[in-house]
Amino acid sequence: MSDQQNPQPEKEGVYLRKIRSFVKREGRLTKGQARAIEANWSSMGLSVDNGMLDFSQVFGRQAPVVLEIGFGMGKSLVEMAAAEPDKDFIGIEVHRPGIGACLADAEAAGIKNLRVFEHDAVEVLAQCIPDASLARMQLYFPDPWHKSRHHKRRIVQPEFAQKVRQKLAIGGVWHMATDWENYAEHMLEVMSQAEGYKNQSASQDYVPRPDFRPLTKFEQRGHRLGHGVWDLMFERIA
Ligand SMILES: C[S@@+](CC[C@H](N)C(=O)[O-])C[C@H]1O[C@@H](n2cnc3c(N)ncnc32)[C@H](O)[C@@H]1O
Numbered sequence: 001m002s003d004q005q006n007p008q009p010e011k012e013g014v015y016l017r018k019i020r021s022f023v024k025r026e027g028r029l030t031k032g033q034a035r036a037i038e039a040n041w042s043s044m045g046l047s048v049d050n051g052m053l054d055f056s057q058v059f060g061r062q063a064p065v066v067l068e069i070g071f072g073m074g075k076s077l078v079e080m081a082a083a084e085p086d087k088d089f090i091g092i093e094v095h096r097p098g099i100g101a102c103l104a105d106a107e108a109a110g111i112k113n114l115r116v117f118e119h120d121a122v123e124v125l126a127q128c129i130p131d132a133s134l135a136r137m138q139l140y141f142p143d144p145w146h147k148s149r150h151h152k153r154r155i156v157q158p159e160f161a162q163k164v165r166q167k168l169a170i171g172g173v174w175h176m177a178t179d180w181e182n183y184a185e186h187m188l189e190v191m192s193q194a195e196g197y198k199n200q201s202a203s204q205d206y207v208p209r210p211d212f213r214p215l216t217k218f219e220q221r222g223h224r225l226g227h228g229v230w231d232l233m234f235e236r237i238a
Contacts, residue, residue: 021155033100040103059088064135069121074102081114092121144180161194168236184230200233
């Protein structure tokens, strides 16, 4: 019997999703990252066990909420949260050293408008994010899963596009960026066919990098080497 026919209960009432967009890497936490988690988790950490969020309770105010999936080490997320103090930010990452690095940077920057989950974003969306609540969702340089046989692990898929749409407010924007051309084409194909979205590109493909997305070091190096980066922005219209 295949795994699909025989799902194993993860916990009562919940079944393991078999295809995940990440492989959990057992990276070592540096002392600084461990300290940052210890010192800041109570004020900045969120847990799926607490269920659906009430943003005004979480942030103590009402403001547009931006959610980022797979923030890596969190450098650009912290920069964005610092640059847009009128918005509240939620970051999701499964890589613990990334959580530690992000919290250390957030603490150093003294920002109060950022919270993080250490969990699979697909489950966080389903269990913790109210429908039609987000002003923007961001996915920057997601794991490209180069080999054809792994393309099914790419997080951008028709079904996922609809899960994202469900969480965006009408007028909210799903912003993706990748440096892997084949994934950019895949994103464009999936999103162009997805119901309820409008491509914000005048040419119906890619948009220039918006000012709010910081240029990462890795991207600057890519530019010097002549590598491309593709940004896609789709607005929820229905
Ligand atoms: C290639 S890295 C890019 C990190 C960062 N966005 C950047 O631009 O440097 C992709 C990240 O997404 C995370 N990731 C992949 N799937 C995820 C999921 N379903 N939920 C949360 N994080 C995920 C991985 O752990 C990894 O850190």
